[in-house]
Amino acid sequence: MNIGEAATRSGVSAKMIRYYESIGLIDAPARTAAQYRVYADDDVHTLRFVRRARDLGFSLEETRELIALWRDRSRASADVKKLAMAHVRDLEAKAAELKAMADTLRHLAAHCHGDHRPDCPILADFAAQAPTQGKA
Amino acid sequence: MNIGEAATRSGVSAKMIRYYESIGLIDAPARTAAQYRVYADDDVHTLRFVRRARDLGFSLEETRELIALWRDRSRASADVKKLAMAHVRDLEAKAAELKAMADTLRHLAAHCHGDHRPDCPILADFAAQAPTQGKA
DNA sequence: CCTTGACCTTCCCATGATGGGAAGCCCCAT
DNA sequence: ATGGGGCTTCCCATCATGGGAAGGTCAAGG
Structure with missing residues (x-):
């Protein structure tokens, strides 16, 4: 899906999705030949995670840590x-x-x-x- | 007095005093021949007013209105x-x-x-x- | 096939309030 | 007269977000 749909589905604006990518909060997605970003369901999942963390007042840096913890199956x-x-x-x-x-x-x-x-x-x-x- | 003393006495940093002046929140003070800003006791008074308003969470725009009301003896x-x-x-x-x-x-x-x-x-x-x- | 409109791209600017710091001038005390 | 501290202006950074311009792309319908 394109960035617009990912935005709608995740509740994160396209603008912010690009920004999160630029600061390395989320991974850069694949691109079409025309340079369009292509997202998978799992990316939307991550974006929703970010959205939830932001809604609960975590800063982007804290959110970055939370994502790391989320990804790390061995964390306590x-x-x-x-x-x-x-x-x-x-x-x-x-x-x-x-x-x-x-x-x-x-x-x-x-x-x-x-x-x-x-x-x-x-x-x-x-x-x-x-x-x-x-x-x- | 110079800006440093006005800052100490008002609790507003010199940096912010200059900024407040630049956005027209406070009046530009007189200057010495060497362009040093010269403040009077009354200016410190105004700065303290601003400080108090800021401490109570008013935005600079709201503070601007409060100053206007303060100056306006005829307001209700x-x-x-x-x-x-x-x-x-x-x-x-x-x-x-x-x-x-x-x-x-x-x-x-x-x-x-x-x-x-x-x-x-x-x-x-x-x-x-x-x-x-x-x-x- | 071409047009139209919605979508995408990057890039720059703005917000609100504040701080940091550089380059350069000034003033006072020693 | 020299040194150090204070002053000046100017630019940049923060934090998270939005606005908008200029230009490329894609799909649908005539």
């Missing part, structure tokens, strides 16, 4: 689990960070009248002195 | 609150998304032995068919 499941759990901690840390920002802002907004008056604790906070340390 | 606090709450929802949505990924992965990892054996439900899930729809 502990290796995979270790990588996965490290990523879980990353994700949770980032989520917590975003949540903290949201909470701070929500708190500031709660004290903002939100009416026609100009006074606003949100901007007042932003404009307050002290970068991080206390004491200007 | 409702305008600020609206922008802030929209951002809070953004942050919370992103946090929830990351949390969902983490939960999914944590769940998969929970079923992974994590020992010397090669079988791993994590990779098995990644390699499973079906992109998003059910049914291959």
